[in-house]
Each structure stands twice: as C-alpha cells, then as structure tokens.
Amino acid sequence: EMQLVESGGGLVQPGGSLRLSCEASGFSFSNYWMSWIRQAPGRGLKRVANIKFDGSETEYEDSVKGRFTISRDNAKNSLYLQMNSLRVEDTAVYYCARDTYCGSGCFPFDPWGQGTQVTVSS
C-alpha cells in the first residue's frame, strides 16, 4: 500500500522557521516528482513547491520563493520542506503528494499524506 507520512508541523512565531518531512513507502519514491500542497483554514488547495525525481529541478509558488526550499533524500525515501521567514498567511495544513502523469497536461496527485498543521502566530 502506498503511504506518505508527514511530520514537523507546529506553532511558530512570524519570522521563524520550520522543517517539514514526508516519508514515503509502498512505491518507488526515486521514480516520481513530489509536491508540497497546502490548505489554509476554510480555503482551497495550492501547490507551493515540487521537485524532480532526482532532485535536479524544483519549482515554487510565487509567494514562497526565496523563503521555502524543497529537497529530497531518495536513499531515505523522504521529502522535505524547509520554511524560513514564516508569515501569518503561511498558516495551513501542509500535505505531501506524489506527482503522477497521465498525458500531456495531465498531472494528478496520488496519493496524499495525512497532512501536518503549520500555525504562524505571535
């Protein structure tokens, strides 16, 4: 069974840092792009970062560029998100998800982790 398990969330003051982790099992982690997707309270979903299967390429949503860093360790089947200079508006549940491909312009996410809560507040 494919599984993604996040950890590392918590309460942090504005300007602080957190490092999220996501451990994968049940599939060949090193063969897939991976993403971090967040969901702010009562709001929709937004992908904040993704990373190529070998870690050689990364992409970020504009609001987190320069503050967040996505990385991976394929030997440990693990994905990370280093979050610096956190803002109140970064408060959300953060999910890791496996990127899949089903044709040109077809990129479903499957599976998703259970999510980890990040709260930025003074």
Add this chain to the structure above:
Amino acid sequence: SYELTQTPSVSVSPGQTASITCSGDKLGDKYVCWYQQKPGQSPVLVIYQDSKRPSGIPDRFSGSKSGNTATLTISGTQPMDEADFFCQVWDSNIIFGGGTKLTVL
C-alpha cells in the same frame, strides 16, 4: 492567472444523483482531475484525465466534460460520500478549484 469556478455547495438526498461542476476558460483543452476530501482527512483522487477512475474508486463516481464545464457525477449517492470535492487542471501550473461541499441529507 487561470481560474476554476465551482459551486460552493450542493445538496442531495441519499440514493439520488449528485452533480458537481467545475468551469474554466478553454477547459475543453485541458485534462480535469477530481479529489474527494472527507472531514478531517486528506484529499483522495477520484477521477483523472476527465473521466478515468483510479483503482479502488467506486463506479458510482464518474466524470465528464462539455465545453468549458467539467462535471463529477455521483450516482446513488450514499451518506459516506459527504465531503468537499475539488477539481484540478494544469495551466502552466497546477490550478485547483475552490471546492464544493456535498451534503447528503
């Protein structure tokens, strides 16, 4: 930037058919995915490439698209289907719709 529009809420009686729509400019040129998110849980992919079901998803879930509108249809809706549903496409980036809350009552 590209936007997907979903009706905020839909209600349906048990056993009836629920239709959840997602609209966007030139949606006919894009592949649509649908996710179900039950309260307190993470999203689950229920439809990809407009109308395909991942393994393990009941066949009462189906997807279709016409013009600029995609539709997720749940036939014989069950109380366990009550959830938020999100559509998603790719338009130079990943775009999610705002979500539709399905109430089964």
